Amino acid sequence: MSILHMSALALSSAIRARKLSAPEALRELxxxxxxxEGTIHAYLATDPASALQEAxxxxxxxxxxxxxxxxxxxxxxxLKDNICTGHLxxxxxxxxxxDFLPPYCATVAEKLVGQGMILHGKLNMDEFAMGxxxxxxxxxxxxxPWNIDRVPGGSSGGAAAAVAVGSAVCALGSDTGGSIxxxxxxxxxxxxxxxxxxxxxxxxxxxASSLEQIGPIARDAADCAALMDVIRGRDARDSTxxxxxxxxxxxxxxxxxxxxxxxxxxxxxxxxxxxxxAPDVGARISEMALQFEKMGAVVEKCNFPLMRHAVSAYYIIxxxxxxxxxxxxxxxxxxHRAKGEMPLSELYARSRSEGxxxxxxxxxxxxxxxxxxxxxxxxxxxxxxxxxxxxxxxDALWKTYDLLLLPTAPxxxxxxxxxxxxxxxxxxxxxxxxxxxxxxxxxxxxxCGFGADGMPIGAQLLGPAHSDARILSVGYAYxxxxxxxxxxAREVSV
Amino acid sequence: MKIGHEEVAxxxxxxxxxxxESEAEQMLTSLREILENMQILAExxxxxxxxxxxxxxxxxxxxxxxxxxxxxxxPSTARSALLANAPVANGESLIVPKSVE
Numbered sequence: 001m002s003i004l005h006m007s008a009l010a011l012s013s014a015i016r017a018r019k020l021s022a023p024e025a026l027r028e029l030x031x032x033x034x035x036x037e038g039t040i041h042a043y044l045a046t047d048p049a050s051a052l053q054e055a056x057x058x059x060x061x062x063x064x065x066x067x068x069x070x071x072x073x074x075x076x077x078x079l080k081d082n083i084c085t086g087h088l089x090x091x092x093x094x095x096x097x098x099d100f101l102p103p104y105c106a107t108v109a110e111k112l113v114g115q116g117m118i119l120h121g122k123l124n125m126d127e128f129a130m131g132x133x134x135x136x137x138x139x140x141x142x143x144x145p146w147n148i149d150r151v152p153g154g155s156s157g158g159a160a161a162a163v164a165v166g167s168a169v170c171a172l173g174s175d176t177g178g179s180i181x182x183x184x185x186x187x188x189x190x191x192x193x194x195x196x197x198x199x200x201x202x203x204x205x206x207x208a209s210s211l212e213q214i215g216p217i218a219r220d221a222a223d224c225a226a227l228m229d230v231i232r233g234r235d236a237r238d239s240t241x242x243x244x245x246x247x248x249x250x251x252x253x254x255x256x257x258x259x260x261x262x263x264x265x266x267x268x269x270x271x272x273x274x275x276x277x278a279p280d281v282g283a284r285i286s287e288m289a290l291q292f293e294k295m296g297a298v299v300e301k302c303n304f305p306l307m308r309h310a311v312s313a314y315y316i317i318x319x320x321x322x323x324x325x326x327x328x329x330x331x332x333x334x335x336h337r338a339k340g341e342m343p344l345s346e347l348y349a350r351s352r353s354e355g356x357x358x359x360x361x362x363x364x365x366x367x368x369x370x371x372x373x374x375x376x377x378x379x380x381x382x383x384x385x386x387x388x389x390x391x392x393x394x395d396a397l398w399k400t401y402d403l404l405l406l407p408t409a410p411x412x413x414x415x416x417x418x419x420x421x422x423x424x425x426x427x428x429x430x431x432x433x434x435x436x437x438x439x440x441x442x443x444x445x446x447x448c449g450f451g452a453d454g455m456p457i458g459a460q461l462l463g464p465a466h467s468d469a470r471i472l473s474v475g476y477a478y479x480x481x482x483x484x485x486x487x488x489a490r491e492v493s494v
Numbered sequence: 495m496k497i498g499h500e501e502v503a504x505x506x507x508x509x510x511x512x513x514x515e516s517e518a519e520q521m522l523t524s525l526r527e528i529l530e531n532m533q534i535l536a537e538x539x540x541x542x543x544x545x546x547x548x549x550x551x552x553x554x555x556x557x558x559x560x561x562x563x564x565x566x567x568x569p570s571t572a573r574s575a576l577l578a579n580a581p582v583a584n585g586e587s588l589i590v591p592k593s594v595e
Contacts, residue, residue: 103575312532337581344593353512368508382535
C-alpha cells in the first residue's frame, strides 16, 4: 500500500495492524523526498541510515507488543531546524550555526522518540525563525508545492511544504508570530499553535521567548491533536511550561459543534487601513462561517478595534527579545567565528556580521533600538501595554464567544522575491496571526478553499487560553464535512 | 521623531554589528519606515492606575512549591560535548584572542 496520501493516525494504525512495516513506510517516504527535493527544497538534513535503524527498532518493539498506547508509533516525522536534535545538525538556516551539532536533544524530540515516532529530517526555515517566506534561509528558499514560483510562507515553510507535497507525513514547526499557521495556510495544510507554556521550549533555539511555541503541522486537525498529546506537558527544564490536563486531546474530538458561539471581528474582514484583505480570502472565510452555521454553531460579527495595534506591539516585543536572545552568538563557544587576528570586540562584531543575514540584523537593530535609553518608554513599554490591552480585549470577547474566526493571511502565497523588498508590508501581513502570540492563546489554521489563483487559503480559529482541545475538536468537526484538507499539491503541480 | 545616522551607528555598536556605508543607509531607511508605522501605539493611553505591564502576564505569579526541585547536584554536560562545537579549542578550554596586554 502507498503511504503518500495517509494521515499520521491512519499510517500508525496500518503499521500496528501489520499491513505494512515502519521501515517500509519510511523507505517509501525517503523515495518521495528524493523525488521532490530538487524542486521543493524543504529539507536541510536527512539521515536515512539512522532513521531506518530507528524504524527497525520501533517495528521490533511493536512486534513485541509494546507501544500499544502510542497512536503514532511507527510514523516518521520531520522537525523544523530550530529544534535541537543530538544526531542531526541544527542550523536555524543560518551561517552562524551552519555546522552546529547540539549537545542535547529538545524535550519534544525525546517525547516523539518515546512514543515510537521516527525523526528522519530537519526542515528549512527563515533564518532564526525571522521571516514570513522561508526566503531568508541562508541555504536557499523552499518552493510552494502548489506553484513553485510562490513562497511556501514562513518561517516554518519547509515543514508546511513537505507535508503539502507528501515528503513528510507530519512535522513540528515553531510559531512566534504566525510561523506555523501562515505557511500551513499558504500550503493548504493544517497547523496549530498551542496555548503558551503547553509545549516545552527546552531545545527550541530562542527567537522571542515570551511569544513562541512549538506545534504540529499535519494533514488534518486529528493528526495535530494526536501530535499535541505526544509533545505537550509540564517540563522541569522549561520554567515557562505548564501542565495541560490529563485527558488526551485526540480522545476529546467530536463532530458536534451545536451551540458553539463564534465571533468574526469586523476589523479582520475590513482592511481597517492596514492593507486590504484579498476578496477571495474574505469570501472563503465567509463560506466557512456559513458552514459552521449549517453545523449548528452561532456565528456573529464582533468588534475588536485594538487589533490595529497588534503588529506594532508584536514587532517591538519580538525584536527586543530577539536582540537579547541572539546576543549569545559571539563566535566564542559555538557558531561562526571570524578568521584572523583581531581585538576581541572586533571579533564579536565581525563574527556576528558574517554569520547573520539581513533580516536577522534588521530585527536585532530594531530590538536594541526600542530597548535603548531614550526610546524604551516610547516603544517597548508602550508595546507591553498594548499587549496587555489586546489580551484584555480578547478576555472580554471570551465572555460572549467560544472562538473567534478570522483569516490566517490577507492573501494567498506571494511570488518569490516580492515580500523581502517591502519589509513593512511583510510585517503587516502578520496582523491576524500575531494576536494569538501576544495573548498566549491557542490558534488553529484549517484549509478552507482556494483563491482565484488556485492557491490554498487557510482560516484561523482562536480560543481562550487552555481551550486547545476544543479548538482542535472544532477543526476536526469542520474537516468531517469538508474536504479541502484532502487536496494534494502533488495532484496540481510538482 | 526621525532617527538619523548617529542613532544607527549607536545601535549597531549596541548590537555588536558592523555595517558598511551602504548597509547603514539601507538600515536607516528601513528602520525609519518601521518606526514611523509603530507610532500607531501612541493612540493608546494606558490607565494611570494600571500596574506596569510585564513580559508574561500569563505565567504564575509565584512558582508552585511542587515545581521547585530538590537542592541536589545533578550531572552536567560532558566537557567534550560542550567543546565539540567550539570554533577554537584545545580539548580542555576554549581558545579566545588575547584581550589583556
